[in-house]
Amino acid sequence: MGTIRTVKPVLLLIAAFGATSEALELGKARAVERFGKIAKESAPYRFDSFTQYYAKEMGDALPKRFWVFENLIQPDELASIKRETNDWEAEIGASLFAAGKAPTPRPLNLDPGYIELGKLILASTKDHAHRIYLRDGIFAETTLMYAQKEWRALPWSYADYQDPTNQAFFSECREYLKTRLRND
Numbered sequence: 001m002g003t004i005r006t007v008k009p010v011l012l013l014i015a016a017f018g019a020t021s022e023a024l025e026l027g028k029a030r031a032v033e034r035f036g037k038i039a040k041e042s043a044p045y046r047f048d049s050f051t052q053y054y055a056k057e058m059g060d061a062l063p064k065r066f067w068v069f070e071n072l073i074q075p076d077e078l079a080s081i082k083r084e085t086n087d088w089e090a091e092i093g094a095s096l097f098a099a100g101k102a103p104t105p106r107p108l109n110l111d112p113g114y115i116e117l118g119k120l121i122l123a124s125t126k127d128h129a130h131r132i133y134l135r136d137g138i139f140a141e142t143t144l145m146y147a148q149k150e151w152r153a154l155p156w157s158y159a160d161y162q163d164p165t166n167q168a169f170f171s172e173c174r175e176y177l178k179t180r181l182r183n184d
Contacts, residue, residue, distance in 0.1 A: 007074065008116070008181060009073060009181075009184075010072060010074070010075050010114040010115060010121075010177070011039075011068050011069070011114055011116070011174075011176065011177040012035055012068065012071070012072070012081070012112065012114055013066060013068050013112065013113045013114055013120070014031055014066070014067045014069075014085065014111065014113075015064065015065075015066050015109075015110070015112075016067060016109070017047045017062045017065075017108075017109050018062065018108040019058050019059040019061075019103055019104060019107040019108075020101065020102055020103075020107050021063075022101060022102075023093070023102060023108040024063070024065075024108065026092045026108070027088060027089075031067060031069075031085075031088075031110070035069045036069055037070045037071075038067050038070070039069055039070040039173075040066075040169070040176060041065060041068075042065045042066040042067075042166065043065065043165070043169075044063040044064065045063070045160070045163075045165070045166075046061070046062070046063065046064075047063065047160060050159040050163070051158075051159060051160075054109065057104060058106055058109065059107075064160070066166070066169060068115065068173045068176070072177075072184075073114065075114060075116070076134075078112065078121070078123050078134060078138070078140060079123065079134040079135045079140075080136075081112045082123035082125070083136055083137075085111075088108075089109065089110055092107070092108050093105050093106045093107055111123070113140075113143065115170060115174055115177060117146065117177065117178060117181075118146050119142045119143075119144065119145045119146060120142070120143050120144040120145075120161070121141065121142055122143045123138055124139045124140070124141065125137060125139070126139065130154070130155075130156050142154065143156075144157055144161055144162075144170065146174065150167075151167040151170055
C-alpha cells in the first residue's frame with residue numbers, strides 16, 4: 001500500500017482570449033481581484049492563427065495570452081475556479097453586448113488550469129475520453145507533460161500549447177513555481 005502524502009500547491013494559469021480589449025481587461029481585473037497579483041503574463045498572440053473553432057461564436061481577430069498568479073492554489077480548487085470564470089464570461093459578455101461594446105454575446109473566454117512541475121492541466125466543461133471528471137460538471141485533462149527538460153504534447157494537446165513561444169513561457173512559469181516551492 002502506498003503512503004498518502006500532502007499535495008504541493010500549484011501555479012494557477014488562466015488562458016484568456018477575447019473579441020475586444022475591454023472584455024479582456026474586465027476579465028483580467030476580475031481575476032486579479034479574486035486570485036491576487038499576476039506573477040507572469042505572456043505576450044499576446046493571434047489565437048485564430050491556430051484554430052477557427054471560436055470564429056462563429058466570438059469573431060475572427062482573437063488575441064490570446066496567459067496569466068499566472070503569485071498566489072499558489074491547491075489542485076482540487078480547479079473545478080470551482082472553472083465555474084467561477086465561466087460565470088465571469090457570462091456576466092461580462094452580457095454587459096458588454098447589451099451596451100453595444102461587443103460584437104457578439106460572448107466576447108471573452110477564460111480557461112483556467114494549473115502548472116505543476118510535471119504537467120500543465122486545463123479544466124473543461126466538455127467530457128472526452130482523455131478527460132477526468134472532477135465535480136460540478138467540470139473535467140480536467142493533462143494538456144502538456146514535462147519530461148527530459150521539455151514540454152511534451154499529447155495527442156489531444158491544443159496547437160497553441162505546442163507552440164515553442166508558449167512552451168518557453170510555460171517553462172518560465174515552471175521555474176517560477178520551482179523557486180516558490182523551494183522558498184515558501
